[in-house]
Amino acid sequence: MADNQGNQLAKNYHLDNPQTSSQGSGGFFLKGAGHCDWGLQSRLARMFRPASGNTVMLAFDHGYIMGPTSGLERLDLVIPPLIPFVDVLMATRGALRSSIPPTQPKPVCLRVNYDSSVLYDDMSLGGGLACDIRNAVRMHADCMAVQTFIGAPGEKNSLELLSRTVDAGLDYGIPTLGVVAVGKQMARDEKFFLLATRLLAETGCHLVKSYYCEGFERVAAACPVPIVIAGGKKLPELDALLMCERAINEGARGVDMGRNIFQSENPAAMCRAVAKVVHEKHTAKQAHELFLNLCN
Ligand code: R5P
8 A cells, every 4th residue: 555654654765876878778878768669769759859858848828727818928929039049939829829939949748738727725626727739739749748736736637637648749759848846835955846747657658857955866766657847937048047056966957937038038048048058068158158148
């Protein structure tokens, strides 16, 4: 019988022995995807640069619960200039169809669930499927994203939705991104992220979006698929870059970042600075210097 004691004793993360292509990844450069279908690997290889193994995903799906979020008031004006500097676009189908030219070349991670709006006290209640697999294929999605609410009242529904999305995606070689949501009453510590990220990976998703925390290296080591980190609320640029640097050094495979990019005083410069940290191992300080130079 499963219990909630065993994970409190977990300590053998083998941080000096990262999961490699010979350990469950079958020769593919991304952990956890070695035994996946060619088409699914091909889509992952469009999202994650094979040279660095990492990705810069631009998240601009905030409107699906927040409405016209600061910095995203006009998707059609804000997002297209940033596309050359990122690897993946993460958005709803409504944002893409209405505001992003289909001629743009970058892979798309499509948010396929809806949630309660920010007007509700408990966002975990009331979510469901916003876009089924047929429509995801029509949208030429390279990945589908589903929000999950681990430890909240909406946990069961969100895990059911994640499972069904993984099933549907596998029929078409489309990977699924499991998103770890953090609510007002939910913890944001290592213990929570260890549980949530591992749970999502074992439910079948091919990559996980979570948050940076103290002890992140253990979170990344215990999650058998790549983790990308969300940025969260807007920070000063140097602090956001420091968070990226720590996350990458501790095992994140990239970022899925929104507000710290589109709410920056110079979003394009911030994209380029983040990419230097994510793909070229620049320090936050070096990347911040680039940011300042580009601003000038
Ligand atoms: C929130 O509505 C979405 O899940 C965002 O995609 C996610 O929070 C990442 O954006 P940010 O970096 O602004 O947290």
